[in-house]
Amino acid sequence: MIELKRVRKVYGDKVALDELNLTIKNGTIFGFLGHNGAGKSTTIKSIVSIINPTAGEIIVDGENLAEHRQAIKERIGYVPDTPDMFLQLTADEYWILLASAYNLTEEQKNKQVAYLTRLFDIQGQENNTLESFSHGMRQKVIVIGALLSDPDIWILDEPLQGLDPQAAFDLKELMKEHARKGNTVVFSTHNLDTAQQLCDELAILKKGELIYNGTVDDLLATSPGESLETIYLRMTGRHSDEQPGS
Ligand SMILES: Nc1ncnc2c1ncn2[C@@H]1O[C@H](COP(=O)(O)OP(=O)(O)O)[C@@H](O)[C@H]1O
Numbered sequence: 314m315i316e317l318k319r320v321r322k323v324y325g326d327k328v329a330l331d332e333l334n335l336t337i338k339n340g341t342i343f344g345f346l347g348h349n350g351a352g353k354s355t356t357i358k359s360i361v362s363i364i365n366p367t368a369g370e371i372i373v374d375g376e377n378l379a380e381h382r383q384a385i386k387e388r389i390g391y392v393p394d395t396p397d398m399f400l401q402l403t404a405d406e407y408w409i410l411l412a413s414a415y416n417l418t419e420e421q422k423n424k425q426v427a428y429l430t431r432l433f434d435i436q437g438q439e440n441n442t443l444e445s446f447s448h449g450m451r452q453k454v455i456v457i458g459a460l461l462s463d464p465d466i467w468i469l470d471e472p473l474q475g476l477d478p479q480a481a482f483d484l485k486e487l488m489k490e491h492a493r494k495g496n497t498v499v500f501s502t503h504n505l506d507t508a509q510q511l512c513d514e515l516a517i518l519k520k521g522e523l524i525y526n527g528t529v530d531d532l533l534a535t536s537p538g539e540s541l542e543t544i545y546l547r548m549t550g551r552h553s554d555e556q557p558g559s
């Protein structure tokens with residue numbers, strides 16, 4: 314279980330995240346929705362220890378993240394919000410880097426790479442650089458890297474972005490399977506159909522504030538007959554609705 318208690322992140326006078334309270338249960342797929350700039354990546358980066366919240370606490374299975382950072386990080390597989398990194402490395406060099414960060418043996422790494430490259434259909438590309446790959450191919454390499462250590466907590470920031478339909482389908486199946494085994498899957502998306510298909514629970518953020526937390530069914534029940542898209546767009550509003558100085 315991941316608990317966020319009054320988590321706040323401020324950049325200068327910009328409030329990226331305002332007193333976020335959430336509980337993410339084990340064995341569930343938990344989705345973050347929200348317009349660009351809503352605070353999804355800020356929340357995710359706080360959970361994976363890339364950034365330190367200005368205030369508040371994050372508790373993972375009863376342990377405070379600030380006090381048990383290393384042990385908790387070892388349990389997390391993370392897909393960042395962009396795959397455009399480590400571009401000069403080949404796919405295999407990138408996986409070797411990740412495998413060494415997670416202390417995997419060469420045998421463990423090779424076994425996982427064989428399984429995941431077959432699943433994501435990128436066998437034979439291991440020695441090409443990330444720079445030479447399309448966005449979707451880079452995304453596959455990063456997703457494989459995140460899953461190499463077989464972590465129990467998956468934190469995936471827009472993981473389906475750029476994946477071809479087959480790879481997106483396969484990753485969604487993996488996410489369901491992982492949660493079914495009692496593990497935790499947290500992800501963000503802009504795709505409402507994906508959210509509806511996958512999420513046991515979701516959080517909708519708007520300008521750093523949580524405006525909904527619950528199941529998709531409960532959200533749909535608030536406005537019978539309306540689509541998730543209609544409800545979502547009404548709740549989140551337009552960027553242009555922002556009043557100057559408000
Ligand atoms: N390093 C940073 N410095 C300043 N502002 C930032 C930084 N990172 C994020 N922000 C701001 O915090 C807000 C939330 O961003 P983010 O969490 O990336 O949103 P999302 O992932 O939902 O698109 C945005 O207004 C963004 O501009």
Ligand SMILES: [Mg+2]
Pocket residue numbers: 353354355394470
């Ligand atoms: Mg983001």
